Amino acid sequence: MDKFVVQGPTPLSGTIPVNGAKNAVLPLMAAALLSRGTSVIENVPDLRDVTTMVKMLDILGAKTTREGSTMTIDTREANGLEAPYELVRTMRASIYVLAPTLAIHGRARVSMPGGCAWGPRPIDLHLMAMEKLGAKIALEHGYIEASCERLRGAEIVFPISSVGATAQTIMAAALAEGTTVLENAALEPEITDLVHALQECGVEIEGADTPRIVVHGTTSVKPLEHRVIPDRIEAETFMGAAAITGGNVLITHCNPGHMHAVISVLEAAGATVEAGENEVRVKGPSRLKATDVVTREYPGFPTDMQAQIIALLCRADGVSTVKETIYPDRFTHVPELRRFGADVRLDGNLAVIRGVEKLQGAPVMATDIRASSGLILAAMSAQGQTEILRVYHIDRGYQRIEERLNALGARIERASQ
Structure with missing residues (x-):
């Protein structure tokens, strides 16, 4: 069984193509x-x-x-x-x-x-x-x-x-x-x-x-x-990675028309988003801003991006809320984010996030596909080393994600657990 060893913080920069959905x-x-x-x-x-x-x-x-x-x-x-x-x-x-x-x-x-x-x-x-x-x-x-x-x-x-x-x-x-x-x-x-x-x-x-x-x-x-159409959730995950690390990333081979809700939330959080016909450039701010998010069926904000946006808002200035209306119990990543020093409180299907200036690297465990990508986002923005266990979850939904993020400047090593 593999794990990821992530060194942070690492602002991402470059171009990354999106695979099929x-x-x-x-x-x-x-x-x-x-x-x-x-x-x-x-x-x-x-x-x-x-x-x-x-x-x-x-x-x-x-x-x-x-x-x-x-x-x-x-x-x-x-x-x-x-x-x-x-x-x-x-x-x-x-x-x-x-x-x-x-x-x-x-x-x-x-x-x-x-x-x-x-x-x-x-x-x-x-x-x-x-x-x-x-x-x-x-x-x-x-x-x-x-x-x-x-x-x-x-x-x-x-x-x-x-x-x-x-x-x-x-x-x-x-x-x-x-x-x-x-x-x-x-x-x-x-x-x-x-x-x-x-x-x-x-x-x-x-x-x-x-x-x-x-x-x-x-x-x-x-x-x-x-x-097959491009994977909008993969593209949105890379957009979140650029925003949380204060990076500047061009995501290609995607369909921005499928991602309006996430683009709007990232812009509300202070990121600069420039959408073209089949590409999106995201520039992260020096400090993210708090915002409120509600997951909905398409074309609303996707539940498959909920873990990633909570990770991002852990670094935002102010108090954010994320309401999960699709799968009310989909918060297994929250206890792991707390291990980074994040301040996240759960009240039923509502997550209340008090942003902190810095996250600290920590050993954490992935519990599902999207939770694991949220942990990677947090780890790339955290101070020091993070170990993410059970990354077979992320292999279910992301193709060689560590190699592709490393090409943008991330420092992620796959190792035996």
């Missing part, structure tokens, strides 16, 4: 199972979660190869029906194979998911949607047992916006008989990317970028040929 590529890989043939996905990041999904596809009979950032998925012999506990427990996105497997074969057996260790994130909406489409669902011995003759189009109203359930339902509806209407569908760019990919495969879908998506089912889906 983790939260877009995982459902796209699952969507390849909707076709019988060879799918090609470009701009695929090299992540632990992508490797886990490759293993899942292999178990289901698909043959996956990779050359650089281009992945080829051959599903002509993908006849497997079961997604085992050993894989699903390590990554919640494994649940995405449920809809394609069920739609193609009329049956699927998928373990209940695991993944990041913060708070309850039920899959009730996934199962509700499958039942609305005509599937029979049973939970037996920790597995979801799903079966159907053929899925049938239906009107599905989500009581809350859910990215996972929206993606799952769109994939199922692609091969359903008739028309499916999704109300209160998620608006995230990763959902729009999935819609565009399936449209390219011949599926008629209306309402991309809106809360009402209409899918006209078909009897066959062509193999994917698609380029």
Whole structure:
């Protein structure tokens, strides 16, 4: 098991490109199972979660190869029906194979998911949607047992916006008989990317970028040929790194249009942000300013940037608040930030941060993907040495982050724990 040893403080400077989006590529890989043939996905990041999904596809009979950032998925012999506990427990996105497997074969057996260790994130909406489409669902011995003759189009109203359930339902509806209407569908760019990919495969879908998506089912889906959108959370993490270190960083190969909420918060905190067509330059101030943040569904401030913004506000002048409305228990990073000398108090789903002038390096432990990136931001701005344990979490969502940040002037060493 690896750890990071970080020497700080280190202002970052230079240019850093953004990779393909983790939260877009995982459902796209699952969507390849909707076709019988060879799918090609470009701009695929090299992540632990992508490797886990490759293993899942292999178990289901698909043959996956990779050359650089281009992945080829051959599903002509993908006849497997079961997604085992050993894989699903390590990554919640494994649940995405449920809809394609069920739609193609009329049956699927998928373990209940695991993944990041913060708070309850039920899959009730996934199962509700499958039942609305005509599937029979049973939970037996920790597995979801799903079966159907053929899925049938239906009107599905989500009581809350859910990215996972929206993606799952769109994939199922692609091969359903008739028309499916999704109300209160998620608006995230990763959902729009999935819609565009399936449209390219011949599926008629209306309402991309809106809360009402209409899918006209078909009897066959062509193999994917698609380029994954840039990872907005990775780009925003690098933006936060520039701001907290007082750096000057150009983030390229990104889509600033996907990041308005984070840009607004960074500007409110005193950073200078210059957005171009596919790049963003962030200049950090000598001292950040306190501000208030509320996480929301897209296009609001993303919950996946909550840990990073709290780390940043630990160095701000004044009192800030961060209200977590998506996952109220998503604060496992706060006790670790306190080890740096940060002054953060929790009151339910509200974090109250009294900024300090300096953080001090300390031994800390990563608990999930985004918490670990927040700890890296804090460590790069702290005085002295920080050891971050259990960095396998960050490898799930960021490709060789230490090498890329070191190219900007950071001093991060990967070592055996």
